[in-house]
Amino acid sequence: xxxxxxxxxxxxxxxxxxxxxxxxxxxxxxxxxxxxxxxxxxxxxxxxxxxxxxxxxxxxxxxxxxxxxxxxxxxxxxxxxxxxxxxxxxxxxxxxxxxxxxxxxxxxxxxxxxxxxxxxxxxxxxxxxxxxxxxxxxxxxxxxxxxxxxxxxxx
Numbered sequence: 001x002x003x004x005x006x007x008x009x010x011x012x013x014x015x016x017x018x019x020x021x022x023x024x025x026x027x028x029x030x031x032x033x034x035x036x037x038x039x040x041x042x043x044x045x046x047x048x049x050x051x052x053x054x055x056x057x058x059x060x061x062x063x064x065x066x067x068x069x070x071x072x073x074x075x076x077x078x079x080x081x082x083x084x085x086x087x088x089x090x091x092x093x094x095x096x097x098x099x100x101x102x103x104x105x106x107x108x109x110x111x112x113x114x115x116x117x118x119x120x121x122x123x124x125x126x127x128x129x130x131x132x133x134x135x136x137x138x139x140x141x142x143x144x145x146x147x148x149x150x151x152x153x154x155x
Contacts, residue, residue, distance in 0.1 A: 001092060001115040002126055004133050007107060011151030012144045014099035014106035018079040020140050020147065021097050024055045024072070030143045032135045035060045040069075050075050054086065061125060068093075091117040105151060110137055 010017055027037035036058035045052045053072040058065065068088025074081055078098060085093035098109040112133055116122045125132075144151070 001113065002129060004110075004112040004130055006110040006133060006137050008110070008137060008141075009102065009105060010108050010141060010144070011105040012141075012148060014079050014101045016144060016148055017106055017108060017140065018081065018097075018099050020143055021081045022053075022074055024053065024057075027057065030146075031139050033059050033061050033132070035065075036067075045073065048075070048077060064121065064124065066121070089116055089118050089121055091115045108137065108140075 024037050024039050027034045031037075034057055037055070039053050039055045041054040043052055044050070051074040053074065054069065055072055056067060056069050058067045060066075066089045068090065069086040070083045070088075070093070071086045072081060072083050078100065080099070081097040083093070083095035092113070092115045094111070094113040096109075096111045100107040100109065110133070112129075114129075116126060
């Protein structure tokens with residue numbers, strides 16, 4: 001099993017970054033290696049305003065193409081997105097984004113804990129996942145700039 005953890009300060013607000021992560025239908029427009037993305041269902045989960053989404057992603061890298069479905073829990077206090085695989089190429093998948101407000105934007109805390117079920121994916125993709133995750137997290141920052149404009153730090 002492989003674990004990847006990234007912490008990054010963003011000049012964008014926690015709510016802005018949370019909203020970008022939740023907009024799964026647009027991932028294929030800006031996420032590296034993502035060729036299709038869609039939310040199949042979305043429903044309330046509990047009294048705190050949390051929600052659950054069922055989403056599909058198609059990821060392509062060189063000659064490989066995999067589709068996976070995930071169950072995504074959207075928590076609003078604190079702003080957290082937790083992803084578990086429902087169907088796909090992973091033996092185990094846990095992914096969590098946590099957004100903590102700071103004086104100059106937010107702290108992004110990204111955790112990915114996974115193991116591919118398919119031996120070919122373990123050999124080809126798993127060794128480069130650290131770099132893939134860095135590109136993935138950077139893509140959201142680039143997307144924030146495109147959607148929200150230049151982040152302004154208040155003094």
